[in-house]
Amino acid sequence: MAPGIDPxxxxxxxxxxxxxxxxxxxxxMASPSVHAIEPSQLLHYLPTYRVLIxxxxxxxxxxxxxxxxxxxIHHLHHLSRRPFVDYASGFxxxxxxxxxxxxxxxxxxxxxxxxxxxxCSFAGCAHLCVTAKRMKQHWMSVHHISSSxxxxxxxxVPLQTFFRGNxxxxxxxxxxxxxxxxxxxxxLTNTTSTTPVSSDNRESSPYQTLITSxxxxxxxxxxxxxxxxxxxxxxxxxxRIIVPQLAHQFxxxxxxxxxxxxxxxxxxDPQNRPxxxxxxxxxxxxxxxxxxWATINVDSNNSQAVLAxxxxxxxxxxxxxxxxxxxxxSKDNSQEDAPSLEWIEILRNGCSMLCPVWTELTTSPLxxxxxxxxxxxxxxxxxxxxxxxxxxxxxxxxxxxxxxxYIYRDSAVKLAQAFAFxxxxxxxxxxxxxxxxxxxxxxxxxLALLKHNDPGxxxxxxxxxxxxxxxxxxxxLKGRAMELIDEIAQRLKGNxxxxxxxxxxxxxxxxxxxDPI
Ligand SMILES: [Zn+2]
Ligand SMILES: [Zn+2]
Numbered sequence: 338m339a340p341g342i343d344p345x346x347x348x349x350x351x352x353x354x355x356x357x358x359x360x361x362x363x364x365x366m367a368s369p370s371v372h373a374i375e376p377s378q379l380l381h382y383l384p385t386y387r388v389l390i391x392x393x394x395x396x397x398x399x400x401x402x403x404x405x406x407x408x409x410i411h412h413l414h415h416l417s418r419r420p421f422v423d424y425a426s427g428f429x430x431x432x433x434x435x436x437x438x439x440x441x442x443x444x445x446x447x448x449x450x451x452x453x454x455x456x457c458s459f460a461g462c463a464h465l466c467v468t469a470k471r472m473k474q475h476w477m478s479v480h481h482i483s484s485s486x487x488x489x490x491x492x493x494v495p496l497q498t499f500f501r502g503n504x505x506x507x508x509x510x511x512x513x514x515x516x517x518x519x520x521x522x523x524x525l526t527n528t529t530s531t532t533p534v535s536s537d538n539r540e541s542s543p544y545q546t547l548i549t550s551x552x553x554x555x556x557x558x559x560x561x562x563x564x565x566x567x568x569x570x571x572x573x574x575x576x577r578i579i580v581p582q583l584a585h586q587f588x589x590x591x592x593x594x595x596x597x598x599x600x601x602x603x604x605x606d607p608q609n610r611p612x613x614x615x616x617x618x619x620x621x622x623x624x625x626x627x628x629x630w631a632t633i634n635v636d637s638n639n640s641q642a643v644l645a646x647x648x649x650x651x652x653x654x655x656x657x658x659x660x661x662x663x664x665x666x667s668k669d670n671s672q673e674d675a676p677s678l679e680w681i682e683i684l685r686n687g688c689s690m691l692c693p694v695w696t697e698l699t700t701s702p703l704x705x706x707x708x709x710x711x712x713x714x715x716x717x718x719x720x721x722x723x724x725x726x727x728x729x730x731x732x733x734x735x736x737x738x739x740x741x742x743y744i745y746r747d748s749a750v751k752l753a754q755a756f757a758f759x760x761x762x763x764x765x766x767x768x769x770x771x772x773x774x775x776x777x778x779x780x781x782x783x784l785a786l787l788k789h790n791d792p793g794x795x796x797x798x799x800x801x802x803x804x805x806x807x808x809x810x811x812x813x814l815k816g817r818a819m820e821l822i823d824e825i826a827q828r829l830k831g832n833x834x835x836x837x838x839x840x841x842x843x844x845x846x847x848x849x850x851x852d853p854i
Contacts (some may be wrong), residue, residue, distance in 0.1 A: 374568060374569065374764040374765050374766075374767060375420075375569045375570055376420050376421045376423075376424030376425070377424065377570070378392065378564070378567065378568060378569055379391060379392055379393060379411075379421065379764075379765065380392070380398075380403075380421060380424060380425055381448060381564070382428045383397075383446070383447075383448070385437075385439075385443070386431065386436050386437060386439075386446065386499065387428075387429055387430055387431040387436065388430065388431065388436060388499050389403070389425055389428055389430060390448045390449070391406065391410075392448065392564065392565065393410075393411065393765065393808075393810045393811065394406075394410060394501075394810050395448060395449060395450050395605075395810070395812075396449065396498070396499065396500060396501050397433075397436075397449075397499040397500050398425075399432075399433060399500060399504055400430035400431070400432060403421065403422050403425040404418055404422050407421055407422070411765050411807065412807065413763075413764065413765070414763065416763070417763040417764050433499065433500050433504035433506065434504075436499055438508045438511075439508070439510075439511075440511060441510055441511050441512030444495075444497070444508075444509070444510035444511070444512070445495065445497055445510070445606075446497055446499070447560070447561055448561070449497045449498070449499065450497070450604075450605050450607075451495045451496070451497055451605060451606055451607060451608070452467055452495070452496045452497070452607070453467070453493060453495065453496070453607060453608065454466065454467045454493070454494055454495065454496030454507060454509065455467065455468075455469065455472050455491045455492065455493060455494065456491060456492050456493075456494040456509060456513070456514065457472065457475060457476070457490070457491050458490050458491050458492050459476075459479075459480050459490060462479070462480070463514055464479070465494070465496055465507040465508070465509060466507065467496065467507070469491075472491050476490060494509040494510070494513050494514075495509060495510065495513075495608065496508070496509050497509075547609055547612065548602060551591075551595055554594075554595045554598040554599055554602075554616070555581065555591075555594065555595065555598065557598045557601070557602060558581070558594050558595070558597065558598035558601075559577055559581060561601065562597055562598050562601040563576040563577045563580075564576075564577075565601065565811070565812060565813075566597075566648060566652060568709070568767035568769060568770075571705040571708075572705045572706065572709070575702065575703060575705050575706060576648075579702045579703065580594065580645045581594065583641055583642050583645060584642075586642070587627075587631075587639065587642035587646075588623075588624075588627060589623075589624040589625075589627035589628045589631065589642070589646060590624075590642045590645055590646050590649075592620040592621070592623040592624035593620070593621075593624045593628070593645075593646045593649035593650065593653070594649060595616075595620040596616075596617045596618075596619075596620035596621040596624060596649065596653055597617075597649045597652050597653060597656075599613045599614070599616040599617035599620060600613070600614070600617040600652070600653060600656050600657060600813070601656075601812060601813075603617060604656065604812040604813070604815075605812065614657075617653070617657065618657070621653050621657070624646070624649075628643070628646055628650075631643050631646075632683070632686065632687045632690050633690070635690045635691060635693070635694060636694070637694055637697055640691055640694040640697065640698055640701075641698065641701055641702070641703045643687060643690070643691060644691060644698060644703055644706055644707070645703060645706065646687075647684055647687055647688065648706070648769075650680060650683060650684060650687075651680065651684060651768070651772065652768075652813050653680075654680035654681075655768070655813045655814055655817065656812065656813030656814070681776050681784075682784070684772075684777070685777060688710060688777070695707065709767075709769040709770075709773065710769075710773050710777070711773070714754055714755070714757075714758040714774060715758070716754050716757040716758045716761060718750055718753065718754060719753070719757065722753045722756075722757070724752075724753050724756055724800070725749060725750065725753035727840060728749040728752065728753070728796070728797065728800065728840075729746065729749060730836070730840070731793060731796065731834070731836045731837050731840060732745065732746065740782070741786065741791070741793070744780060744782045744783050744786055744794075745783075745786075745793045745794070745797070747779075747780060747783070748779045748780070748783040748794070748797050749797060751775060751778050751779060752775055752797055752800060752801060754774075755771075755774035755775040755778075755801070755804060756803075756804065758770070758774050759771065759774060759804055765807050765808075766804070766807060766808070767808075768808055768811065768813075768814070771804050771805060771808065774804070775801055775804070776801075783797075790828050790832070792829055792832060792833035792834070792837050793837065795825050795828055795829055795833075796825075796829070796833075796837050796840060796841055798821070798825060799821075799822060799825045799841055799844060799845070800844060802818045802821050802822055802825075802848075802849070803844070803848045805817070805818040805821075806818055806848060806849075818849075819849060822845060822849045825841070826841070826845065829841055
């Protein structure tokens with residue numbers, strides 16, 4: 338270690354490409370409040386059905402099971418659960434067996450995913466399930482027809498369910514099923530006396546109409562998507578009202594909104610996923626040039642639109658299936674400017690560009706957004722933090738190379754702070770907390786190490802993925818953290834010291850078991 342250099346102080350290295358004052362926007366922001374998720378951001382009541390939907394899990398929680406759900410699925414501590422349980426107790430909830438299913442005009446129920454399923458076509462049966470194997474079992478046990486005699490005695494239908502587990506009960510659009518004589522049902526239970534209509538009509542979307550207009554996409558955003566991005570009452574109105582208003586003046590922002598709305602639809606309407614995915618890419622492509630131009634010409638006029646666009650950029654980068662790169666990693670590390678990190682760099686640079694107008698933004702209608710990117714996490718570095726001790730234990734790797742040593746150490750300290758910050762939030766973190774707590778704060782030198790597959794840099798990123806885990810059910814993040822860990826494992830294997838491999842493997846076993854129960 339060079340004399341006089343305090344390893345605990347983040348170093349500003351000499352080859353910074355971005356001026357240090359622009360490294361993060363944090364120094365300019367000072368919002369002391371810890372924004373945690375409000376109960377209304379996690380739990381959404383559907384009065385028509387008297388069910389409470391968990392917006393992270395996309396299914397309804399059984400009455401009386403809210404506390405257990407929060408504990409077992411979202412790992413909320415006892416005290417943090419209290420406000421959610423209180424909030425839930427304010428709603429009248431139906432027992433799963435009493436929930437009235439949607440009629441033909443109500444299907445699909447918003448917020449619930451739509452699955453490709455099958456409806457039994459035996460007259461009067463209308464049994465629903467999701468696999469041909471299950472349907473064959475159904476025919477054997479109920480209609481006493483063996484699978485060898487079977488040939489398409491079922492029809493494809495879109496399915497939803499309010500509940501999972503023992504209360505799982507599929508339903509479809511009743512308009513896809515037509516009444517038939519109940520006499521034919523013989524000894525069968527008199528559930529629904531219906532049979533599917535001919536398969537000609539089955540090509541239609543499970544959503545009443547495929548949303549083909551920009552106005553329709555904007556409506557979907559204002560009704561549903563905004564809620565999945567917002568993180569509390571303070572940002573609800575900004576996402577839902579102010580941002581769309583701003584988008585009238587700034588077409589790149591409108592395209593950003595429409596791109597995310599399409600991507601959201603692609604995630605909940607599998608039948609039309611290809612269509613919505615393409616729409617999403619088209620809107621993202623239309624937004625990009627004007628947004629780039631705006632970021633290098635930021636002024637009081639366009640600063641709010643630039644700030645707002647950053648949120649849609651992130652969601653698009655995370656959720657786009659066209660992005661086959663693992664999060665934060667590039668496929669081809671030989672390229673100096675590998676594209677996969679582009680979004681995080683655009684975000685970092687975009688925020689830096691806003692520096693001159695930041696104070697103005699903190700008093701603008703978008704002030705709640707500026708609070709999400711605050712600099713000071715307000716958590717001191719604890720040198721006895723077990724995570725930090727573990728991460729620093731591999732530091733002998735860097736003895737020979739001083740620059741790498743400081744970059745690694747600085748990033749590890751910041752990562753430990755990010756963990757402390759997220760833990761202090763108590764409630765499930767938002768994606769904005771998780772991004773602001775670390776990727777926005779590491780040095781450009783760290784990102785450069787990452788691009789070159791530096792084992793220490795990869796080890797830190799793997800630990801960062803733990804913070805993404807509570808968000809794994811968000812529609813724009815499904816499967817991404819696990820995918821990242823698999824990719825890091827591949828890159829580290831055989832290319833790092835035994836110590837690094839050991840620390841990585843322990844972390845992987847604990848947080849990313851390959852066979853989650
Ligand atoms: Zn949940
Ligand atoms: Zn049947």
